[in-house]
Amino acid sequence: MLQILQPDFFLQNVLQVSTIWLQVRNFHGLILDVDNTFVSRDAQLPSAFYGAWLAKLQAGGTRVILLSNNGGSRAKAIAEATGIPVQTWAIKPFPAAFKQAGMLLGLPRKQILVVGDQLFTDILGAHLAxxxxxxxxxxxxxxxxxxxxxxxxxxxxFNYWRKTGVPTGWEEDSL
Ligand SMILES: [Mg+2]
Incomplete structure (x- = not known):
């Protein structure tokens, strides 16, 4: 059961994802969680730095879609600011919205990476889909x-994984 929660990659920050990083792993599309992955929950819009990162990814040929369990005017503003569609009220971890996002990207599933900050919504939902x-x-x-x-x-x-020797990539510090 816990295996389905296990991320395929552990990253300190989404900014570590570049077109080259994706391409060497044969990913060409990205389904990106919004809150606390790309935009702080306390902010209305992504910081300029994160906006520039996303624009660079797209310029490199990576197809991106944003997937959020929230919606409303904030999600709309983020979509307008980035020029990237946001799929709202995704009800993660249910796989339907992930599958739909994948179809919108128009790539095979194995060429798409989901990035998020939560095991029980982003990682579980990605694996279920x-x-x-x-x-x-x-x-x-x-x-x-x-x-x-x-x-x-x-x-x-995470404690269970550490005890049972599952690599988490974050051994040096705790969540
Ligand atoms: Mg999140």
């Missing part, structure tokens, strides 16, 4: 109350 997934550390910001509970569960999972 048949995608590889990378976990990033959450950006500084306030979590939703529900997310807060999930973080506690994540700690249990």
């Amino acid at each position: 048949g995608f590889k997934a990378a976990l990033v550390k959450p950006l500084p910001g306030t979590d939703f109350i529900l997310t807060h509970g999930m973080r506690t569960l994540e700690k249990f999972v």
Whole structure:
């Protein structure tokens, strides 16, 4: 059961993902979580640095779609600011929205990477939908109350992995 939660990649930050990084792993598309992966929950829009990172990825030929469990005017503003569609109210980890995002990217599933900051929404949902997934550390910001509970569960999972020798890539520090 826990294996389905296990990220295929552990990254400190989404900025580590470049077109070259993706291409050497045969990924050409990215399904990107929004909150605390690309935009801090406390911010309305991505910082200029993150916006530039995304523009560079696209210029390099990577197809990108944003996938969020939230929506409303903030999601709309993020879509307008980045020029990238945001699939809202995704109900992650249910796989339907991931599959739809994959279809919109128009690439085979094995060529698409999901990147997010939560095991129980982003990683689980990606795996249920048949995608590889990378976990990033959450950006500084306030979590939703529900997310807060999930973080506690994540700690249990990480402790279990550490005890059983599953590499987490983050051995040097704790969540
Ligand atoms: Mg998130």
